[in-house]
Amino acid sequence: MTKSTVKREVQVVGNPDELSRRAAQEFVRLADEAIRVKGFFTVALSGGSTPRGLYLQLACDDYREQVSWPHVHLFWGDERCVPPEHPESNYRMACEALIHRVPIPKENIHRIPAEREDRARAAMEYEQTLKAFFHPDAGAFPRFDLILLGMGDDGHTASLFPFTSALDETSHLVLANYIEKLDVYRFTLTVSAINQAREVMFLISGASKAPVLREVLEGDYQPQRLPAQFIQPVNGRLLFIVDRMAAGKLRRI
Numbered sequence: 001m002t003k004s005t006v007k008r009e010v011q012v013v014g015n016p017d018e019l020s021r022r023a024a025q026e027f028v029r030l031a032d033e034a035i036r037v038k039g040f041f042t043v044a045l046s047g048g049s050t051p052r053g054l055y056l057q058l059a060c061d062d063y064r065e066q067v068s069w070p071h072v073h074l075f076w077g078d079e080r081c082v083p084p085e086h087p088e089s090n091y092r093m094a095c096e097a098l099i100h101r102v103p104i105p106k107e108n109i110h111r112i113p114a115e116r117e118d119r120a121r122a123a124m125e126y127e128q129t130l131k132a133f134f135h136p137d138a139g140a141f142p143r144f145d146l147i148l149l150g151m152g153d154d155g156h157t158a159s160l161f162p163f164t165s166a167l168d169e170t171s172h173l174v175l176a177n178y179i180e181k182l183d184v185y186r187f188t189l190t191v192s193a194i195n196q197a198r199e200v201m202f203l204i205s206g207a208s209k210a211p212v213l214r215e216v217l218e219g220d221y222q223p224q225r226l227p228a229q230f231i232q233p234v235n236g237r238l239l240f241i242v243d244r245m246a247a248g249k250l251r252r253i
């Protein structure tokens with residue numbers, strides 16, 4: 001994969017609350033468009049504190065009423081290898097911040113079976129879940145309407161961490177990725193799976209992300225060290241919604 005040639009849009013907002021509201025507006029717009037055109041909306045959720053702000057906004061009256069939740073299907077871009085009730089579970093976080101607060105049918109919630117002992121099998125099962133839902137053509141990848149992503153201060157996104165084996169995967173959709181620096185496995189959509197999305201929306205907040213955001217957006221193309229640089233939708237929109245603190249070191253916005 002070469003340096004990003006995809007059209008990338010960076011929206012800078014004043015603070016984390018504005019970021020969550022702007023992201024909620026984009027979520028509503030995309031959901032409305034997808035449901036109007038094809039009758040349903042597919043979104044892969046992210047873990048982390050920044051997307052949580054979006055989920056809380058979507059559960060508020062202003063936005064909750066604007067989304068036809070029975071036509072929304074939730075998936076996960078990554079998950080920790082813990083049971084669904086575990087405090088570190090991305091699924092649990094989404095349940096508390098969003099799912100338990102909106103009228104979405106339980107059959108529309110497609111969580112990663114992250115409690116399984118056999119991680120490779122769990123990843124394969126989730127891959128089958130995606131293929132069964134999206135019915136991609138042979139050799140093709142499912143095309144999410146929206147994939148939400150955060151970014152760590154090391155440039156990781158989803159659970160695609162620097163110099164980990166998942167970065168090189170080109171045929172699978174989902175992997176259990178070993179992250180040496182954390183000494184844990186995490187489930188993650190692969191770069192190829194993410195890059196098929198109609199829209200990928202990064203939500204990035206805080207001064208701690210300013211140095212890495214500048215490297216990712218304005219620095220040399222080093223995606224093994226900065227995996228967020230691998231995210232280049234093949235035929236989709238790449239949107240960064242960042243707050244002023246995270247954008248503090250950007251030169252070109």
Ligand code: 6PG
Binds near residue numbers: 051
């Ligand atoms: C996770 C996320 C992870 C997250 C980043 C940024 O499972 O935690 O997938 O990639 O998006 O670590 O997290 P914050 O938004 O909390 O800074």
